[in-house]
Amino acid sequence: MNLLDRLLLPFTSSATLIxxxxxxxxxxxxxxLIMWTLIAERWWYFRRLFPALRAELQAQWQARGExxxxxxxxxxAxxxxxAAVAMSAPLPLLRVTVPIAPLLGLLGTVTGMLEVFDGMLIHGAADARSMAFGVSHAMVATLAGLVVSVSGLYFANHFQRRVQHETELLGDLLSY
Structure with missing residues (x-):
């Protein structure tokens, strides 16, 4: 295997998987891609941008005389x-992408099984090759949808808890 083949291996593997x-x-x-972009954006927001926003809001509150x-x-209030709106703005879209992935996997399962039945209809009997092809489509799509969903589920819940926690902390920082 030459260097070019090794460099192109992830792309050929992805094409084979598709x-x-x-x-x-x-x-x-x-x-x-959408889900992980939103996760990376929220991570960046809480790591880099939110501390400055929190300090700015605290300064505005402290600048008030009474x-x-x-x-x-x-x-x-x-x-x-x-601050709560700024923290949770993209979270609804993130929470939508998590259940969409397994639903798309289920759609792939149904279409794969339809391929199995079409192969049986064309050949008049259960041909192992056509059945394996359709079942393979069904299982790969199901697995991919579940992997995407499970990988994003933790982060969707983590960011929701983080918004609640930071909102409570901000309420404590802006004391009467």
Missing amino acids: EAGGWVLPWIFLTA HRSWSARQVR MLISQ
């Missing part, structure tokens, strides 16, 4: 709400 999983696998990969009136409490 062929084995049928037409639904590129959609599962697109879902995974903190005990009704209007001051409303300003505090608004600041906390702004």
Whole structure:
């Protein structure tokens, strides 16, 4: 195996996997790409951007002269709400991508099984080769959908908990 073949191995492996999983696998990969882009963005946000936002909101609150009136409490609630919205803005899309992946895998399963039945109809009997091809499409699509979903499930829940935790901490920082 030469150097070029080794460099192209991930791409040829991906192409082979897509062929084995049928037409639904590129959609599962697109879902995974969207999901992992959102995960990376939220990780970056909480790691780099949110500390500056938290410091800015705390400075705005400390710059107020009084903190005990009704209007001051409303300003505090608004600041906390702004931070919560900024933290959770892309989370609904992330929570949608997690269940879509196994649903796409299920669609691949159904289409793979339809290929099995079509092969049986064409040949008039159960041909092992055509059945194996359809079952292979079905299983690869199912597996890919589940892998994508399970890999994103932790992060979707983690970021949701992080938003709740940071919102509570911000409420403590903006004391009366």
